[in-house]
Amino acid sequence: MKKRDTLFWAGVGFLFLVLLFAVFGPHIRHDHLTQGDTIHDLPNAKHWLGTDELGRDIFARLAYGGRLSLMIGLTVQTFAITFGIIMGAVGVFAPSWIRTPVLRFTDAMFAFPDLLIALLIIGLWSPGVIPVMVALSITSWPGMARLVRSQLVSLKDREYVIAARAAGASTTYVVMRHILPQMIGIILAVAMIDLAGTILSESTLSFIGIGIQPPTPSWGAMINNARGEMQSHPVPLIWPCLVLSMTIFALNFVGDGLRARLDPKSGRT
């Protein structure tokens, strides 16, 4: 137990560092964000993490890419939580002629590979930050809706909900005032795990060249650019790989830990 706690707090600490890095990093180092300096510099006093194949500062680009990734991820997850709660509530409280198609649609969207739909949307629209955000938002909510629905089903017949209803409270009021506060913890924990998925999808799209477009830096595109010369110059490849993997790992780990704390039933797997 003790050891698991230490690891959990290490994860939290790392995520806090990533957040600081994304918020303040671009202010600390921004000289060679898009214009080059000496190419393939090893880490030194001027370029803390070295420079890439065009001489751009890796620290600045990592920080800026991280900021963009987090921004996209948080926007998408905010949408997913909002829309997931709405669809989840509809799936429980709406009359059955609305409820059934909504549930079927949610299940179909949940089962289908997210990235395939995202590719279709971006492909027919255009690459860029906004299309990526929209495409990932459209595919992000079904998991949340299913979670909200299962929680609502187990909470809606509790005594305090029935009491509130008997006192004349509307469905919306009961959900917002009495049920939502009960499940907001678990929703945030799952959103954290989903945030890892969103960041992964975003960097995947950027890696294959249809996400965030150059010269705007992103972790996925940095990996794509650096792989060409990875044999002779592995440094520009190592940093984004390391930061991306560790961020995703930490988000999963901390999210899982949070969920296990809040919902003992799910912590077993």
Next chain:
Amino acid sequence: MRLAKAISLRVLFGAISLLFITFIAFIADEIAPGDAATVAAGEKATIAQIELQRKRLGLDRPWTVRYVEMLGNLSHGDFGKSYVGTKEPVADIIKRTLPMTARTAFLAMLVAIIIGVTMGTIAAVYENRLGDRTILILSTLGVTVPNFVLAPLLVYLWCLNPNKFAQFVSYGNISELPMNWTPDRVAPDFYYLLIPVMVLSLRPMAMLTRLTRASMVETMKQEFIKLATAKGVPPFRLIVGHALRNAILPVVTAIGTSFGFLLTGSFVIERFFTMPGLGSTAIEAILQTNGPVIIGTIIVSGFLFIFVNMIVDILLPILDPRIREAQV
């Protein structure tokens, strides 16, 4: 009889899912800027010329008519023509690129199932011991490390020899790559596919490992296993014949889902190893805003996904009498 009914219901559901994808593709195409008329009219066309083309191509008709027409065309394999280059029919492009993707994906799935189930079983048998811990850590890494991080890492470790490196990292000369399974070409094919398949199978492998472990741990605690142990069933038969046989069902279900990850993973892998498959074709089409090719490749990928899930769902009642009984 029940089984036949369950299967036909599942096929019907698969058909509806397929209809759903074509509809999403159609809507996305409608909303997107630019259409076949703007392409046909050329770059310097006036608005009147574009309108003329629109009439000629029948794009001025209501969307319902055009959607039904699209379904009709799709049903006999007509995906339209590519906007760029030689205006090659999309069906031909798919015919050329699908075998590469399908082969890599199914091979990776096979590797993932075999190794994943084995590792999961081993982990469950040695629950909370060193082997279990190691497998658990490895599988956690497998789920979280993106495949485009893993691919360069593996290539780097594998091919420290520069000649080998060049061979693995690029399928540059497409014409050299055999597209048909002929006995004399199988060996070089597998050689080329080694690293892509390894990278691609890792994530589903890790997912199946975790799932098999969880399911096996649960099953090993049940009464009938205690009974079988007491009866003196030899360990291997106990684990494989009694426990795994019962624990495998959630794993089979998960194969469908992990195939989705594998499919999207193949987009990345094909891009990374410049393999001429469905994924790299789709990405190229996206970069050229080549509508018909995008829609064609995504629909075919979606079809693969639905097909695999359908097979899995049909397999379940055949594997498990309990589900067979429960189905009406």
